Amino acid sequence: MSTFKAMVVYEKGEKFERIIEEKNISDLPDNEVLIRVKYSSLNYKDALSATGHKGVTKNYPHTPGIDAAGIVENSKSDKFKKGDEVIVIGYDLGMNTPGGFGQYISVPANWVVKKPDNLTLKQAMIFGTAGFTAAMSVDKLIKYGTKKGGKILVTGATGGVGSIAVSILAKEGFYTVAATGKLSEENFLKTLGAQEVVNRDDIIDEKRPLLKETWDGVVDTVGGTILSSAIKALKYGCSATSCGLAQSPKLDLTVFPFILRGVNLLGIDSVECSIDFKEYIWNKIAKEWNIEFPEGFYEEVSLEGLNEKIDLILKGKIKGRILVNLEK
Structure with missing residues (x-):
């Protein structure tokens, strides 16, 4: 695929508009690992980015999404190969680098964690x-x-x-x-x-x-x-x-x-902590802290369903987690 679907936030005067549109792979940064995103999740910081908070995202148009879990499509790094299931959270993802509210991301290899075996991509993003x-x-x-x-x-x-x-x-x-x-x-x-x-x-x-x-x-x-x-x-x-x-x-x-x-x-800072520490915490989540959440703990939405949830999370009206299915 040379094109993919993404939420793009545009700055229009003093207002910010969110649009779901087709993007080209070539529009992404030239980084080491290209990932096809299966799932993302909605966080408060994403909502700030999606509404034009310049303390989170400086330049627009921009694709938010500080969380992404998916499959490696292409890698220039020996650490990863095509088909690897991986997780990316934090660093600059979704802040000033196009994020997980797009079906593809391109990121440095040292932002990427291999998904632990006993955790699915969906479970990883319910946590996020x-x-x-x-x-x-x-x-x-x-x-x-x-x-x-x-x-x-x-x-x-x-x-x-x-x-x-x-x-x-x-x-x-x-x-x-x-x-x-x-x-x-x-x-x-x-x-x-x-x-x-x-x-x-x-x-x-x-x-x-x-x-x-x-x-x-x-x-x-x-x-x-x-x-x-x-x-x-x-x-x-x-x-x-x-x-x-x-x-x-x-x-x-x-x-x-x-x-x-x-x-x-x-x-507690989950953004800039080392990749080794991120691997340690993800492995704890996958093993002793792999929780079976009760029904109703999370809601699964498509990119098109995100707009409403972004407004609600800013008003403190979301409970649990919002899981974003990029293939829905």
């Missing part, structure tokens, strides 16, 4: 960057000494990262508390493995510098006052991971939790 980030968060909590059975708070629990973090933590034997503004989704969260579901507003306290020691660990996906309140309620020597800013990038804290309770704030 969100699931990868959740797995990184749990892995880091464990490495910083978080004890099995401990009480772990997950914020933004109905979102992609939060929902998968709930499932991984439950599988690892932690007592998982899901914080959400969507209490109507309590049954959904308990199906994923949450032992408790709390209203996110009930854990916020902006006034006191320290709160009652409550959490043995925190996986935060939203930032702002929710994260600062969670840090203030960590038990002595415990840790919180931070990977998102959906509420706010600001963090209003005193140093008291750090110098009086010795707590840790652990940053």
